[in-house]
Amino acid sequence: MRERLRAVLLQELYITRRSLEIIVDLFYTSLxxxxxxxxVSGFLTGVLxxxxxxxxxxxxxxxxxxxxxxxxxxxxxxWNIWSHNLSNMFVTPLSLVEYITAHIxxxxxxxxxxxxxxxxxxAAWFHFExxxxxxxxxxxxxxxLTIFAWAVGLVLLGIVFMIGTRxxxxxxxxxxxxQPLTAAFFPLGVLPPAVRAVAYGIPPTWVFEAARRALDxxxxxxxxxAIAFGENLVxxxxxxxxxxxxxxxxxxxxxFARNDA
Amino acid sequence: xxxxxxxxxxxxxxxxxxxxxDHVSFVxxxxxIIGLLGPNGAGKTTxxxxxxxxxxxxxxxxxxxxxxxxxxxxxCLQRINFASSYNTLxxxxxxxxxxxxxxxxxxxxxxxxxxxRLAEYFGVIPLLHRRYWDLSxxxxxxxxxxxxxxxxPEIILMDEPTAALDPDIADKTxxxxxxxxSTAGVSILYTSHRMAEVTRICDEVIFLDxxxxxxxxxxxxxxxxIRSAQLRLTIEGDRGTVASFLTERAQSHRFTxxxxxxxxxxxxxxxxxxxxxSERGVWITDIEVQKPTLEDVFLKIARGxxxx
Numbered sequence: 034m035r036e037r038l039r040a041v042l043l044q045e046l047y048i049t050r051r052s053l054e055i056i057v058d059l060f061y062t063s064l065x066x067x068x069x070x071x072x073v074s075g076f077l078t079g080v081l082x083x084x085x086x087x088x089x090x091x092x093x094x095x096x097x098x099x100x101x102x103x104x105x106x107x108x109x110x111x112w113n114i115w116s117h118n119l120s121n122m123f124v125t126p127l128s129l130v131e132y133i134t135a136h137i138x139x140x141x142x143x144x145x146x147x148x149x150x151x152x153x154x155x156a157a158w159f160h161f162e163x164x165x166x167x168x169x170x171x172x173x174x175x176x177x178l179t180i181f182a183w184a185v186g187l188v189l190l191g192i193v194f195m196i197g198t199r200x201x202x203x204x205x206x207x208x209x210x211x212q213p214l215t216a217a218f219f220p221l222g223v224l225p226p227a228v229r230a231v232a233y234g235i236p237p238t239w240v241f242e243a244a245r246r247a248l249d250x251x252x253x254x255x256x257x258x259a260i261a262f263g264e265n266l267v268x269x270x271x272x273x274x275x276x277x278x279x280x281x282x283x284x285x286x287x288x289f290a291r292n293d294a
Numbered sequence: 295x296x297x298x299x300x301x302x303x304x305x306x307x308x309x310x311x312x313x314x315x316d317h318v319s320f321v322x323x324x325x326x327i328i329g330l331l332g333p334n335g336a337g338k339t340t341x342x343x344x345x346x347x348x349x350x351x352x353x354x355x356x357x358x359x360x361x362x363x364x365x366x367x368x369x370c371l372q373r374i375n376f377a378s379s380y381n382t383l384x385x386x387x388x389x390x391x392x393x394x395x396x397x398x399x400x401x402x403x404x405x406x407x408x409x410x411r412l413a414e415y416f417g418v419i420p421l422l423h424r425r426y427w428d429l430s431x432x433x434x435x436x437x438x439x440x441x442x443x444x445x446x447p448e449i450i451l452m453d454e455p456t457a458a459l460d461p462d463i464a465d466k467t468x469x470x471x472x473x474x475x476s477t478a479g480v481s482i483l484y485t486s487h488r489m490a491e492v493t494r495i496c497d498e499v500i501f502l503d504x505x506x507x508x509x510x511x512x513x514x515x516x517x518x519x520i521r522s523a524q525l526r527l528t529i530e531g532d533r534g535t536v537a538s539f540l541t542e543r544a545q546s547h548r549f550t551x552x553x554x555x556x557x558x559x560x561x562x563x564x565x566x567x568x569x570x571x572s573e574r575g576v577w578i579t580d581i582e583v584q585k586p587t588l589e590d591v592f593l594k595i596a597r598g599x600x601x602x
Binding site: 036037039040041043044047048051052112113115116117118120121122123124125126127128281284285286287289290293 | 307309310339340343346347348349350367368369371372374375376380381382383384385386387388391394395396397398399400401402403425426441445
């Protein structure tokens with residue numbers, strides 16, 4: 034099992050190193066976004082409540098935890114589908130669990146590197162210290178956002194397996210649906226009441242709200258963390274279940290094999 | 295009696311009410327090359343995909359090395375491999391990186407020596423550090439064959455491995471396949487549209503048509519099923535005598551030149567025709583019998599003209 038995990042991780046490393054698209058999608062986009070949000074945040078801090086600007090840059094840093102993790106789980110497989118190589122990998126002893134585990138691990142590594150990089154830039158250039166929210170808080174935010182990203186990533190990967198590359202844009206675009214719904218960059222109260230009710234059912238909403246509060250008071254909000262975690266368990270359970278169904282369906286309909294053709 | 299390496303029993307695959315594979319059964323003994331032939335849509339590729347576990351059968355059993363495939367997927371896949379002209383390796387990374395990845399996927403802790411050895415054998419050492427996408431089709435085929443041998447497989451499933459190759463490279467690829475079989479004793483299930491190469495390398499041929507096994511025999515055995523033949527005679531004598539003799543016996547014929555007649559007949563009537571013409575004073579200076587090839591069998595099946 035270790036060799037097969039190593040194989041998928043090595044492949045991820047080789048592809049990442051040689052793909053300008055991945056470097057642009059992940060590293061470059063994060064870099065430019067933090068710079069833009071840094072300047073906007075600086076501007077808003079000067080004219081509005083000092084925390085308004087911080088909300089923006091905080092939301093951006095935490096949103097990237099979702100974006101990069103989900104991208105790695107879903108788009109990682111598209112690189113193999115585009116190369117007509119995915120079914121080649123699945124006719125080796127590689128199991129689906131090993132394959133997904135390796136992509137999750139690869140996503141975590143990429144997220145850690147990118148999050149570290151943009152947090153350092155935010156601190157050095159825009160005087161925003163992510164540590165202000167507290168180390169334990171940060172770990173809880175990171176964990177909850179990561180689990181949510183896995184759940185979304187698995188569902189989108191299942192859709193790609195089941196339907197094929199004609200819906201591939203969803204792999205990197207669909208997650209942005211949650212950006213307004215989870216109030217990533219503004220207080221939840223800004224949302225209309227009906228949308229707010231939906232937002233409470235999405236785990237990152239609790240994380241972003243808790244993170245904004247933690248800028249003033251870094252004590253851990255265990256209630257929000259527990260609700261987010263509980264919702265995440267449901268999301269992940271549904272994500273795994275939906276992915277399993279779509280995986281079985283793609284092999285039954287022959288679409289999985291046709292994805293490479 | 296030794297256990298067959300692969301045993302397929304009543305394999306069925308339905309796609310939305312359409313039966314793509316219909317109760318297909320066969321075995322592959324050790325060291326044999328079995329050809330899986332048939333027109334487009336016959337069910338060859340679907341069968342291969344089910345044998346590899348990437349498409350789920352509707353019904354039937356697949357048993358590798360005496361073990362149920364579905365219950366022992368990983369153990370079975372460790373001992374088989376796959377090569378196809380339709381699947382490629384990861385295009386963005388180098389040949390070497392691809393082969394290292396596949397080496398680890400097959401559980402090799404240090405695949406580097408084996409990759410170098412196989413690369414030398416297949417003559418691709420200079421390509422190892424080139425990006426896979428930058429290779430020619432022939433070069434990719436050789437690299438795919440290296441991938442297919444990394445785990446010392448006992449069975450290789452090959453889905454039209456020469457489909458995209460020019461005749462020269464296809465010939466070299468076939469030589470390599472023959473060499474793999476003779477040196478490593480590997481069994482191969484081979485699908486192709488090229489009858490000549492199937493005749494050349496396969497011990498047995500399974501013809502699929504509309505998902506069913508239509509015929510299964512050695513390549514020679516299959517051609518014997520078509521009893522028609524074409525007889526070309528070079529003659530000295532009266533053309534009218536020849537024509538009336540053949541017409542009396544209801545033999546379809548045509549004169550391609552004044553002294554050359556082509557007769558479409560049945561194999562068993564050839565002696566009768568030759569002796570009959572001689573008895574009528576026709577001097578036969580050359581005889582050429584063209585027997586059906588596997589291509590003819592294939593065409594007859596494709597057109598629905600052949601008997602099982």
